Amino acid sequence: GESVGLHLPTLSVQEGDNSIINCAYSNSASDYFIWYKQESGKGPQFIIDIRSNMDKRQGQRVTVLLNKTVKHLSLQIAATQPGDSAVYFCAENRNSGAGSYQLTFGKGTKLSVIP
């Protein structure tokens, strides 16, 4: 079954506000997580990643938080802009043994920015 999921399928935010997109995972053995952004008609685009030995990682206007206790991941976008409108996926890069990794995607959250 799906081990990586999202709490909300859609999210609408006012331009300039901060956005928070959540993700839950079930496999405590997962050691690496990635957030992707997918614009309409395009392939997923890497945003930011985080390893399980970290709680927080910051990029340009984006922050990923990892709470291993409750198996929860979040993506925070500061000062959301119209260009941030897209579907956001979290992905769990699970080590399945013998150096083999499988990337498992959540179903995605659609972020709509209101001008």
Next chain:
Amino acid sequence: NAGVTQTPKFQVLKTGQSMTLQCAQDMNHEYMSWYRQDPGMGLRLIHYSVGAGITDQGEVPNGYNVSRSTTEDFPLRLLSAAPSQTSVYFCASSLQQGQPQHFGDGTRLSIL
């Protein structure tokens, strides 16, 4: 540097027809993979390759074949298309397995 290039962008097939979806990358990446994306299902791994000459099955491999004769190319073959294979197909690559992947823009496939 074109990244990951997928062709064709759109295709309509009849049930039972065969076709090959092309994927090429110019980043000298060892790892390549194919996903399908269906509404409400996210992206699901079909097949992957950790290097030339090596392929393996993902989560949903039935009905699809792959080969990896060169580092650059990773074609996906549908031998006998079925309506259940209507989907958007994405090819991705990364320097090595376990690293963030670069995705192509997809092939939108409809099977009637």
